[in-house]
Amino acid sequence: MHRGKGMKFVGDSRVKADKVKFIPKDYSEYPGRTEAFWPNFLLKEWLVGAVFLVGFLCLTLAHPAPLEGMADPTDAAYVPLxxxxxxxxxxxxxxxxxxxxxxxxxxxxxxxxxxxxxxxxxxxxxxxxxxxxxxxxxxxxxxxxxxxxxxxxxxxxxxVEWEKRAEENKPVWPSAVEIDKESEGYALYENSCLQCHGENLEGGGAAPALVGTEKTVEEIQDIAVNGINTMPAGVFKGSEEELTKLAEFIKSVGQEE
CATH class of the missing domain: 1.10.287.980 (plastocyanin oxidoreductase)
Structure with a gap:
């Protein structure tokens, strides 16, 4: 470069004159073994993912997961999975x-x-x-x-018997069941059973729900006196007439007319 005469460009000896430019490899010699990522390969991936997603959604609709009731930290007998x-x-x-x-x-x-x-x-x-x-x-x-x-x-x-487990612990929605809380049967229930089975017979902890029970009046009477599973005997203390009224009240709740 000469002062006052402008600039002149010279070559750089560090750059090779025969340097080959970066050119992607030609895959035409491998027919059928490669393809463009966009859109060919990515489109296939999306299609496969969509098929599996639709199949999974159909499976969840055909066989929904059995749901249990809400978690109860006071239930020491429940085995979480x-x-x-x-x-x-x-x-x-x-x-x-x-x-x-x-x-x-x-x-x-x-x-x-x-x-x-x-x-x-x-x-x-x-x-x-x-x-x-x-x-x-x-x-x-x-x-x-x-x-x-x-x-x-x-x-x-x-x-694990999933269906049976879910049935035993299924949620009960008391708001959908009409309960006559002014009846004599509910008063007897309140004195003997409410503490474990809940205000609306919804159950709680180790105590099952009593809404829509499939047990007969006689079976309910026997359980109230002699107990069952974790329920001790002697929970109900009253006359035979009161026991009958209690059992009939429990049987009537949630039954279709």
């Missing part, structure tokens, strides 16, 4: 080597190793092959994980 996707861990903690004094092993160490192994699978097996037989480490870890989760979930669900 996790959601279905955690049942395998719930079942795993039942085994002797993963429970009791070994709870830390079953709750933290073994699940941590299992999930850690799945996370490390891509780094432990970096082979370029796609065949499962050519990827023994990744394939083995995935198979062990899938079989373990499915088996433990099956074992946990087999010992």
């Amino acid at each position: 996790p959601d279905w996707y955690f049942l395998f861990l719930y079942q795993f903690l039942k085994y002797e080597f993963a429970s009791g004094p070994y709870f830390v092993i079953g709750a933290l160490i073994i699940p941590g190793l299992a999930f850690g192994g799945l996370l490390l699978a891509p780094f432990l097996d970096k082979g370029p092959h796609r065949r499962p037989t050519k990827r023994p480490i990744a394939t083995a870890l995935m198979l062990v994980g899938i079989v373990s989760v499915f088996w433990l979930t099956y074992e946990a669900a087999e010992h």
Whole structure:
């Protein structure tokens, strides 16, 4: 560059004259094995996801999950269960080597190793092959994980009668049931049963709901005197006539006319 004569551009020796520009690889030599991400590949992913979503929604409509009543912290007899996707861990903690004094092993160490192994699978097996037989480490870890989760979930669900459990603990909406609280039967109920079964016979804790009970008047009388399950005997203290009125009142509540 000469002062007063303008500027001159010179070449840079650090830049190679024969440097090849970055050009994406031509995949035409692999027909059928590659495609454009947008829109071809992404459209297929969306379609597959939509099919699974519609199928899942249809399944939830055809077989809705059985719902129980509201949580009651005063019910010491109720056994809470996790959601279905955690049942395998719930079942795993039942085994002797993963429970009791070994709870830390079953709750933290073994699940941590299992999930850690799945996370490390891509780094432990970096082979370029796609065949499962050519990827023994990744394939083995995935198979062990899938079989373990499915088996433990099956074992946990087999010992739980979901429908019966939901029926016993189903929510009762007292507002939909008309109760004559001025009747003599309700006065007897208030003195003997209200504390456990609720103001509107909705149940609570270990006490079941009495609205629309399928038990006969005689069975209700026998339970009131002799008790049943966690209900002790001798709860009702009164005459035979009062016992009959109480049983008839309980039987009448929630019954279709």
